[in-house]
């Protein structure tokens with residue numbers, strides 16, 4: 001996966017490879033051609049996400065779509081001397097071209113929260129946006145891996161699934177709700193309390209992506225730090241409220257964009273590695289699932305040439321986590337049902 005420390009060396013590595021290929025006239029390490037489309041590319045997440053994907057050597061074609069503003073973002077990002085070609089598309093009439101041939105489609109389109117709002121308060125606007133973008137994906141990129149960032153993720157993923165079912169293109173292995181930011185936060189907060197190097201930390205986060213539906217499993221965190229129960233409870237609450245912490249700090253100017261772009265680029269990189277046949281690519285995602293009785297659930301998944309190759313279970317839970325799991329089910333179920341109902345109206 002693309003770690004922050006790798007970003008600095010990435011540019012020089014890519015430049016070295018490009019000049020080597022140019023000198024010899026053929027690629028010494030064949031890297032498959034991969035098109036990534038970002039829908040909502042001119043937004044707060046979309047722009048830094050476009051930048052990070054332009055730095056990813058696995059991407060050969062970067063397609064930046066939004067209702068407006070993408071010619072400028074594409075012109076800007078395209079001046080970076082890395083592998084991919086960048087094209088900006090704006091307006092619905094260009095959406096088909098933006099999607100055609102895409103291997104991975106990332107959707108950060110939609111409105112963000114303001115202080116005092118829940119993610120569900122975004123449903124009325126974002127549900128319609130995701131529904132129409134999913135219909136276009138079914139038509140123009142039916143085999144792409146789809147990474148949904150738009151909130152409320154607990155509802156927008158089921159919406160996309162229903163749209164794909166109706167279009168006859170649904171493949172549960174290819175649809176992902178991006179919950180990577182929850183894991184990024186859990187790792188950061190845990191490392192701070194446990195006083196261990198953050199780069200060594202792993203924390204599974206399961207459930208969904210809103211408030212109490214976000215369930216970090218600190219009992220399975222590594223390295224183990226034997227933190228007191230009250231510290232674990234505070235870490236759990238901080239992870240669940242991580243998004244709200246940013247919304248309040250931004251004071252009306254939106255929600256997490258930069259950390260989300262990092263998390264989205266990280267997950268897209270994992271999807272590309274899986275498609276390219278890299279073994280043992282395991283990341284968390286909100287996917288169709290049999291892990292609990294709920295039809296969608298976030299847990300670790302193995303990514304491969306067809307998307308989801310394996311959905312991992314919960315492992316051993318502490319009593320506190322067992323209770324957290326029971327507590328989240330009603331809210332998660334109702335958000336999933338709300339999405340399904342909306343898509344079928």
Ligand SMILES: NC(=O)c1ccc[n+]([C@@H]2O[C@H](COP(=O)([O-])OP(=O)(O)OC[C@H]3O[C@@H](n4cnc5c(N)ncnc54)[C@H](O)[C@@H]3O)[C@@H](O)[C@H]2O)c1
Nearest residue numbers: 040042043044045066067108109110111112149150151260
């Ligand atoms: N999954 C997560 O962890 C996570 C984290 C942060 C934010 N989010 C969500 O991501 C979404 C975007 O956040 P942001 O801060 O980038 O918002 P933003 O308002 O800065 O950008 C959204 C972009 O979407 C575009 N857009 C709107 N309708 C569109 C359509 N039909 N087709 C294409 N593009 C369209 C807008 O023009 C804008 O450029 C929000 O819903 C937010 O809640 C999710």
Ligand SMILES: O=C(O)C[C@H](O)C(=O)O
Nearest residue numbers: 113151242243244255256
């Ligand atoms: O909190 C939000 O509304 C945005 C996002 O879901 C996040 O977790 O940062």
